[in-house]
Every structure is written in C-alpha cells, then in structure tokens.
Amino acid sequence: MKRRDDHTSMGGNQHAFDSTHWSLIRQLDCPDKNQRDEAANKIFVQYWKPVYCYLRRKGYSNDQAKDMTQGFFCDVFIHRQLAQRVRQNQGRFRIYLLKALDRYVIDWHHKETAGKRSPKKGVLLDLDLSEIGDLPDEGLEQTPERAFQSVWASGILHQVLGNLKKAASEDGLSVHWNVFYAKVVEPILNESESPSLVELCSLYGVQNETIASNMIVTMKRKFQAQMRQCIRQYVDSEPEVDQEIGEIFQILSKG
Amino acid sequence: MQEEKQLFRLNPERLSHLWKVGIVNPSEGSAEQTEDRDQCFARLLSEKILIGSDPDTTANRSIREYLTCSSTGMEILVKIRDWAKELSRKSDNLMEHDAANTIYFLAIAYGIVFHKNKATKYSQDELNQAFNRIAKEKWIPDSYQQLLRRAVVS
Numbered sequence: 392m393k394r395r396d397d398h399t400s401m402g403g404n405q406h407a408f409d410s411t412h413w414s415l416i417r418q419l420d421c422p423d424k425n426q427r428d429e430a431a432n433k434i435f436v437q438y439w440k441p442v443y444c445y446l447r448r449k450g451y452s453n454d455q456a457k458d459m460t461q462g463f464f465c466d467v468f469i470h471r472q473l474a475q476r477v478r479q480n481q482g483r484f485r486i487y488l489l490k491a492l493d494r495y496v497i498d499w500h501h502k503e504t505a506g507k508r509s510p511k512k513g514v515l516l517d518l519d520l521s522e523i524g525d526l527p528d529e530g531l532e533q534t535p536e537r538a539f540q541s542v543w544a545s546g547i548l549h550q551v552l553g554n555l556k557k558a559a560s561e562d563g564l565s566v567h568w569n570v571f572y573a574k575v576v577e578p579i580l581n582e583s584e585s586p587s588l589v590e591l592c593s594l595y596g597v598q599n600e601t602i603a604s605n606m607i608v609t610m611k612r613k614f615q616a617q618m619r620q621c622i623r624q625y626v627d628s629e630p631e632v633d634q635e636i637g638e639i640f641q642i643l644s645k646g
Numbered sequence: 647m648q649e650e651k652q653l654f655r656l657n658p659e660r661l662s663h664l665w666k667v668g669i670v671n672p673s674e675g676s677a678e679q680t681e682d683r684d685q686c687f688a689r690l691l692s693e694k695i696l697i698g699s700d701p702d703t704t705a706n707r708s709i710r711e712y713l714t715c716s717s718t719g720m721e722i723l724v725k726i727r728d729w730a731k732e733l734s735r736k737s738d739n740l741m742e743h744d745a746a747n748t749i750y751f752l753a754i755a756y757g758i759v760f761h762k763n764k765a766t767k768y769s770q771d772e773l774n775q776a777f778n779r780i781a782k783e784k785w786i787p788d789s790y791q792q793l794l795r796r797a798v799v800s
C-alpha cells in the first residue's frame with residue numbers, strides 16, 4: 392500500500408503534497424475546541440448540500456432529508472468521529488463519505504422501522520436552504536450517488552468562478568472576465584445563445600474580435616488553473632488532480 | 647448567491663459543459679482547440695499574408711486589414727484566396743475549414759465589388775448562392791456580411 396511519505400518517480404516526494412482538505416480533517420483532532428469547531432463547520436459547509444440532495448433523491452421528504460442531514464453530521468461525523476477514522480491514503484474523502492452516508496441511511500431506516508429513533512439532542516447545524524432554493528425537478532431520475540456528485544461538482548464550479556472573478560479583478564482583467572463570462576458561462580447557466588464576438592466587442596469596448604477571442608482563451612486557461620487549484624485540495628497527489636477532474640466529468644456526462 | 651443557485655439547479659449535462667471548460671487535454675492544449683466558431687474566424691483573419699519575399703516587410707498586413715480597407719489589389723486578394731483554399735482543404739477541424747472557406751469567398755467577393763474581377767471559375771449563380779448562404783451565418787460580422795451581399799448584386 393502506498394504511504395504518504397512514499398517517493399514516486401513522477402510525483403516526487405508525496406509528503407510535500409499536503410492538501411488543504413486533509414489538513415482540515417486532521418484539525419478535527421486538535422486539542423483546541425475552537426479550532427475543532429471551525430474545521431467541523433468548514434467541512435459541513437462543503438458537504439451538507441450533496442448529502443441533503445442525496446437524501447432527497449433517495450425519496451425522503453424535505454423535512455426528513457434535513458433531519459437526516461443534521462443527524463448524519465452530528466451522529467456519524469462528529470460523535471462517531473467519521474473523519475478522524477479515514478486515512479488520507481484510503482482514497483477520495485468524498486467517496487468515503489458517500490459510503491458512510493449509505494450505511495447511515497440503512498441504519499436510520501432500521502431504527503425508524505423499529506421505532507427506536509429519537510431526535511438527537513445537542514448541536515444542531517444550520518441548513519440554510521435559501522442558499523440553494525428548491526431542489527430542481529430536472530435530474531429527478533438521477534441516482535442519489537450521481538446527485539451527490541453533481542451537487543459537489545456545482546460547489547467546486549462556484550468556488551472556481553468566484554476565485555477567477557476575484558483574481559481577474561485584482562489583475563486588472565475585469566473586461567477579460569466579463570467577455571469570458573458572457574461568452575462561455577452565462578449561455579450555459581441560462582441555457583441561452585452565446586453572443587457573437589462582434590456583440591461582445593461592442594458591449595465591452597473591445598477593439599476587435601481577435602482581441603476578444605484571445606481574452607476568452609486567456610480566461611479559459613485561468614479557469615483551468617483555478618479548477619486544478621480547487622481540486623488539489625481534495626486529492627493526495629498531483630497526478631490525481633487530472634484523474635479526479637476526468638472522473639467527475641465522466642460522472643456528469645453519463646446520460 | 648444567484649450564481650450559486652443557478653449552478654445548483656443546472657442539470658448534469660449542462661454542468662458537464664461547464665466542467666469541461668476546466669479540463670486540460672494535452673492533445674487539445676492549443677488555443678485553437680478551445681475556441682468557438684467566431685473565435686476561429688477571428689484568429690484566421692488576424693493571420694498575416696506575406697507579400698513579396700521579405701518576411702519582415704512592413705507591407706505585410708493581416709487578412710482583416712486587407713479585407714476591410716478599400717484599396718487592396720487583386721494580387722493580394724488572389725494570395726488570400728489561395729491561402730484560404732489551401733487551409734480549408736488541409737484542415738481536419740470543421741470550424742477551421744468553414745472559417746477558411748468563408749475567407750476564400752470573401753476574397754472573391756472583394757474582387758467582384760472593388761475590381762469587377764471574378765477571380766474564380768465558379769459561375770456568378772454559384773457564387774451568389776455561396777455568398778447568400780455565408781452572409782446568413784450569425785458568427786460572421788456585419789461588415790463581411792455586407793461585402794458578400796454587395797457581391798451578389800454586383
């Protein structure tokens with residue numbers, strides 16, 4: 392089995408690759424309660440929506456799914472210290488979480504059937520559904536696992552776009568961002584037709600279509616770099632970045 | 647917040663389109679592979695056409711410059727036409743093929759409009775058909791659409 396301090400011919404010293412996400416999970420073991428709570432909260436923010444959507448796609452009502460999402464994070468994640476039990480070299484944390492969630496659902500169902508389930512007392516996590524609105528009907532035919540992965544991917548894209556916009560603004564590339572967003576992102580988000588380069592030049596005061604085109608290519612490259620940076624937080628080594636990006640694409644593309 | 651909601655509500659198919667923007671494919675690493683149809687057209691228009699044998703001569707201008715000024719001579723138009731014809735024949739990229747083909751017909755249209763010279767074996771009817779078809783493409787800027795329409799009525 393691969394160890395974290397293994398040397399590889401391609402990736403160099405793996406020990407040097409310490410992802411933000413795993414640092415966060417290790418922080419759950421730290422003696423300082425404030426730091427532990429902060430880490431738990433960050434992990435919760437990253438994963439509650441995929442968990443909630445997984446449960447909705449399993450057929451649970453809005454209230455049940457909210458209740459179970461809270462239960463999963465409080466009972467399994469915090470009290471049973473799920474995160475601390477997983478090791479960095481055991482694969483993607485997201486997949487591990489998904490398996491644990493599946494087991495939790497079976498367990499919850501058994502307790503529910505036997506009338507043994509009682510509402511957990513203690514920390515109640517805030518599920519702000521207004522952040523995401525109603526669960527879309529589109530994709531209702533999705534499997535719960537695919538729903539989980541899709542929502543997780545949409546969270547990554549949100550982070551990528553946010554970082555890209557901020558970086559563009561800081562680098563004086565706001566026009567680049569606007570042109571890229573209008574040409575590439577907005578048509579996907581709104582299911583609308585992509586504006587022509589001529590329209591974009593007129594809208595954003597770009598000299599000609601070649602310059603506008605180069606702006607888009609530049610921003611696509613920056614988008615790719617941001618995507619890699621975001622994914623790097625969740626994997627153990629540099630070669631896994633491409634693998635993870637490719638795997639998520641395959642999951643999303645399955646018809 | 648609004649964008650987050652929109653992303654959350656995207657179906658997996660559209661989500662995968664956006665996700666794909668982030669994929670770096672080693673075989674598609676060049677700018678040419680990440681562009682849209684009008685971007686491809688804009689890239690080809692920015693190509694410089696070599697006039698004479700000196701590659702450093704300041705007389706070398708982009709295809710866009712030649713096709714948008716009104717004093718481009720037939721010799722240059724023929725060079726542009728031949729370059730575009732060769733590219734559309736060689737290219738295995740459909741977008742690039744279409745863009746090159748469009749430049750080919752633009753060079754001919756320019757010759758008809760400004761020099762009354764039909765530098766092709768195509769009949770005027772065949773050309774009219776091609777000009778009308780290309781002028782309807784949304785990715786072609788208005789100024790080029792107008793040139794093609796003027797070539798039809800000439």
